[in-house]
Amino acid sequence: MDGSPETNRVAAAAASSPAQASSPAVQESPFSNFLSNLTPINTVKSDSYSQRLVGTFFPTPPVVFTSPHIDLERETSFLERNDIVEAGYKECNTTIFQNPSFEKEVQLCSASGCIDEYLADPAKVDCTGSADIQSSINAGKESNTEVHEVIDGSTKSEPLPTLNQAEVGLPLPSLTQIETTIIEKIDKNSVDLVTRAQSRGQNTAKEVSQHHRGIRRHLQFETAVAQKSSNFGNHRSLCSLTHDTDNLRSQSKLTNLKTLASSHLDSKAFSSLQGVSCDTSQLSSCLCESVRSSQIGGNSSTSAPIRSGIGLHLNSITRSTSMSSDVLLSRKATGCLSTPDQMLEHDNRNNIEHESSSSFISVVLGQNYSSVGNDQQESQTAAHTTFTFYSTDGVPYLPCDSMHQILVDQHSVPCEEMNASQDANKIEELNELSQKRKRRRGAEISEGCKRCNCKKSKCLKLYCECFAAGVFCLDSCACENCYNKPEFEDTVFDARQQIESRNPLAFAPKVVKHEINSLPNIMEEADWTTPSSARHKRGCNCKKSKCLKKYCECFQANVGCSGACRCDCCQNPCGTKADHEYNRAEKWETHPAEKLDTIKGGNDCIKASDMDPYSPWEGLSVISNLTPLSNPCSSTRVSSASSSMRNRTKISQAQLQSSRLQPSGTGHLKRGRSPVIFTPQVFESKGPSQLSSDGASYERMDDDIPELLKEPSIPPKVVKGSPNQKRVSPPQSRAEKLRSRSPKGLRSGRKFILQAMPSFPPLSPYSDSKAINDTRNDHKGTQNN
DNA sequence: GAGTTTGAAACT
DNA sequence: CAGTTTCAAACTC
Numbered sequence: 013m014d015g016s017p018e019t020n021r022v023a024a025a026a027a028s029s030p031a032q033a034s035s036p037a038v039q040e041s042p043f044s045n046f047l048s049n050l051t052p053i054n055t056v057k058s059d060s061y062s063q064r065l066v067g068t069f070f071p072t073p074p075v076v077f078t079s080p081h082i083d084l085e086r087e088t089s090f091l092e093r094n095d096i097v098e099a100g101y102k103e104c105n106t107t108i109f110q111n112p113s114f115e116k117e118v119q120l121c122s123a124s125g126c127i128d129e130y131l132a133d134p135a136k137v138d139c140t141g142s143a144d145i146q147s148s149i150n151a152g153k154e155s156n157t158e159v160h161e162v163i164d165g166s167t168k169s170e171p172l173p174t175l176n177q178a179e180v181g182l183p184l185p186s187l188t189q190i191e192t193t194i195i196e197k198i199d200k201n202s203v204d205l206v207t208r209a210q211s212r213g214q215n216t217a218k219e220v221s222q223h224h225r226g227i228r229r230h231l232q233f234e235t236a237v238a239q240k241s242s243n244f245g246n247h248r249s250l251c252s253l254t255h256d257t258d259n260l261r262s263q264s265k266l267t268n269l270k271t272l273a274s275s276h277l278d279s280k281a282f283s284s285l286q287g288v289s290c291d292t293s294q295l296s297s298c299l300c301e302s303v304r305s306s307q308i309g310g311n312s313s314t315s316a317p318i319r320s321g322i323g324l325h326l327n328s329i330t331r332s333t334s335m336s337s338d339v340l341l342s343r344k345a346t347g348c349l350s351t352p353d354q355m356l357e358h359d360n361r362n363n364i365e366h367e368s369s370s371s372f373i374s375v376v377l378g379q380n381y382s383s384v385g386n387d388q389q390e391s392q393t394a395a396h397t398t399f400t401f402y403s404t405d406g407v408p409y410l411p412c413d414s415m416h417q418i419l420v421d422q423h424s425v426p427c428e429e430m431n432a433s434q435d436a437n438k439i440e441e442l443n444e445l446s447q448k449r450k451r452r453r454g455a456e457i458s459e460g461c462k463r464c465n466c467k468k469s470k471c472l473k474l475y476c477e478c479f480a481a482g483v484f485c486l487d488s489c490a491c492e493n494c495y496n497k498p499e500f501e502d503t504v505f506d507a508r509q510q511i512e513s514r515n516p517l518a519f520a521p522k523v524v525k526h527e528i529n530s531l532p533n534i535m536e537e538a539d540w541t542t543p544s545s546a547r548h549k550r551g552c553n554c555k556k557s558k559c560l561k562k563y564c565e566c567f568q569a570n571v572g573c574s575g576a577c578r579c580d581c582c583q584n585p586c587g588t589k590a591d592h593e594y595n596r597a598e599k600w601e602t603h604p605a606e607k608l609d610t611i612k613g614g615n616d617c618i619k620a621s622d623m624d625p626y627s628p629w630e631g632l633s634v635i636s637n638l639t640p641l642s643n644p645c646s647s648t649r650v651s652s653a654s655s656s657m658r659n660r661t662k663i664s665q666a667q668l669q670s671s672r673l674q675p676s677g678t679g680h681l682k683r684g685r686s687p688v689i690f691t692p693q694v695f696e697s698k699g700p701s702q703l704s705s706d707g708a709s710y711e712r713m714d715d716d717i718p719e720l721l722k723e724p725s726i727p728p729k730v731v732k733g734s735p736n737q738k739r740v741s742p743p744q745s746r747a748e749k750l751r752s753r754s755p756k757g758l759r760s761g762r763k764f765i766l767q768a769m770p771s772f773p774p775l776s777p778y779s780d781s782k783a784i785n786d787t788r789n790d791h792k793g794t795q796n797n
Numbered sequence: 798g799a800g801t802t803t804g805a806a807a808c809t
Numbered sequence: 810c811a812g813t814t815t816c817a818a819a820c821t822c
Contacts, residue, residue: 464817464818465817465818466816467816467817468815468816468817469806469807469815469817473816474807475805475807475816475817476817477817480806514807515806518806550805552805553804553805554803554804555804556802556804557802557803557804557819561802561819561820562803562818562819562820563803563804563818563819563820564803565804568818568819
């Protein structure tokens with residue numbers, strides 16, 4: 013080893029690695045020396061990822077670690093099986109620390125952006141295990157390059173394939189045959205160029221890798237935002253991770269689907285290497301998610317979590333490959349494969365074999381076309397993934413701008429259009445298609461086709477739609493003095509960082525879809541008035557448009573207004589704020605018990621919760637969740653809705669009204685921010701069994717903020733209003749600490765709430781609430797003990 | 798296409 | 810945190 017402090021530090025950490033301890037065979041592996049200096053992957057998880065990245069934007073990073081790349085449990089099981097893989101695997105993670113650029117990037121970029129930077133850096137993730145890694149690392153810190161080289165070598169080195177086949181029961185001829193077949197399908201020139209590129213040696217590879225890294229950084233800008241703009245950010249991160257990994261590895265002219273599929277290359281590689289059934293379901297999921305996200309833009313939030321457990325053995329992959337590889341390859345050769353609709357085919361789980369075959373082909377291709385300069389690899393995002401119409405010498409088939417255009421267009425182009433491209437047989441056709449789209453982009457106003465017209469903002473503020481959407485401006489943009497371009501990536505990152513410093517969720521999707529299963533046992537979709545079950549994150553503030561025009565962000569997003577909105581005279585056809593409130597009240601009236609069990613949190617449920625006489629949160633609602641009566645229209649309707657409540661609610665209309673007449677300034681929780689404040693603490697503080705007493709509080713906390721956007725770390729300002737403030741006000745620093753989404757932090761929040769809530773005065777005149785408060789006091793005592 | 802309206806973002 | 814200003818999209822003509 014190089015003996016650097018960094019390495020020593022890693023070595024110290026590695027000394028306690030249970031995985032390593034459980035694998036004495038490691039000592040015999042070609043990486044034995046290196047392994048002694050490895051950092052267990054969980055170190056990466058907790059230190060680098062959680063603290064620096066997750067807390068700011070991604071509230072639920074663990075999903076990312078369901079990947080075989082980074083799942084500690086899997087890793088451990090893997091390690092028990094294969095020391096070589098262990099070596100490669102661990103080496104991979106160690107590389108993360110050894111990448112000199114990594115720390116810098118992590119610190120410089122925004123949290124959201126860093127996620128991808130972190131995950132996508134090929135050198136950080138791309139590892140298949142090879143003895144060459146040792147030498148590569150010793151050779152220097154240019155890990156990107158060297159690991160890349162190593163990977164190239166590893167794919168040709170026998171141990172891995174042999175192991176692959178031995179463990180997964182895949183006959184060697186099958187692999188070879190498939191590989192050979194694939195190679196034959198590739199353009200001869202490509203092969204030659206690849207060979208040439210590989211023969212150019214380390215300098216070339218280094219050059220490529222550096223460039224690759226440089227490009228990646230600005231790509232992460234888009235990637236990060238794309239990921240951000242999804243409730244599946246984590247999942248996409250995973251996709252991005254693997255996708256970029258494969259980009260480095262293959263750097264060949266693979267198509268979008270190929271890239272997507274190959275985004276699971278490492279997963280599959282590891283799976284196969286470990287003799288674990290290939291989790292093609294993840295591939296499928298990734299593909300599907302990518303497609304979806306590319307189609308619905310930032311609002312994508314499929315309810316499908318990462319599918320796991322649908323293992324598909326590599327043998328099945330091989331079988332399916334033999335059937336479909338020709339088609340896939342032919343399409344790949346023309347760069348027409350990975351159109352969204354085509355990928356949508358992969359959305360079908362029934363086509364899992366098909367996906368698998370694609371994936372597998374990607375693996376092979378990646379192995380055989382590594383080291384190809386990919387300077388123009390403007391791979392967009394995990395969502396967009398890559399449109400890799402590259403020549404093997406690194407020059408894209410399409411002009412850079414066209415490439416970008418395609419990438420963006422692909423993001424939003426309807427399936428029909430992509431069908432056209434799918435039928436295309438030549439890159440030129442794609443180029444034409446791209447230009448065609450470019451010409452009519454004026455009609456394409458979708459999430460992925462932002463075209464700004466900024467004049468003064470330099471496209472570095474949220475005024476700029478491109479910037480806000482997380483994409484670089486295009487040449488087609490009509491902006492002036494634009495800095496939102498790859499060449500100003502540093503400036504862009506700085507701007508983003510600055511904005512995120514003000515509002516960590518600034519780049520989060522404005523409209524979020526709720527995931528039914530995101531909060532098990534307590535979620536329900538029924539009280540959403542819009543078909544999409546989505547809501548604007550913060551709610552609109554329309555005064556004159558009545559939420560009937562696209563000035564209204566809710567209307568623009570085709571979502572109904574909610575309690576988070578502060579609009580006046582809301583007439584949003586997708587659902588007015590008052591309707592939303594009314595529905596909630598109605599629901600509460602009709603199915604109070606059911607609601608208690610299933611209610612979904614959210615701040616726009618203030619009314620319902622306010623009217624919950626059984627909830628100890630009632631007073632809290634009155635204090636903190638008041639919707640100002642600035643909206644005469646909605647307030648009237650709400651009043652009507654409220655009046656329809658049964659007396660059983662034991663809350664008078666007058667009380668409700670007077671409560672809402674309080675100055676808006678008192679309502680810390682009245683807006684979209686509010687649920688962020690409450691969510692985790694409340695949620696964590698109560699098991700399902702406790703919902704019956706304060707189910708409404710769930711509403712308040714979760715309604716308009718998806719899991720992804722909840723920020724337990726934000727201090728519950730509501731407690732400021734608590735008469736027992738001394739007990740509950742956490743310092744800001746604590747809140748910052750809690751940004752780390754560690755369960756520990758959540759537990760702290762839980763305790764905090766449990767202590768705080770009983771301290772509220774009996775704002776409800778009803779004994780029920782008092783009784784519950786007493787119960788809570790008892791609970792508090794337990795907690796304090 | 799120019800001018801106006803609108804509301805979000807940014808600023809104070 | 811509220812009020813104001815700036816900004817660019819949406820809208821109107």
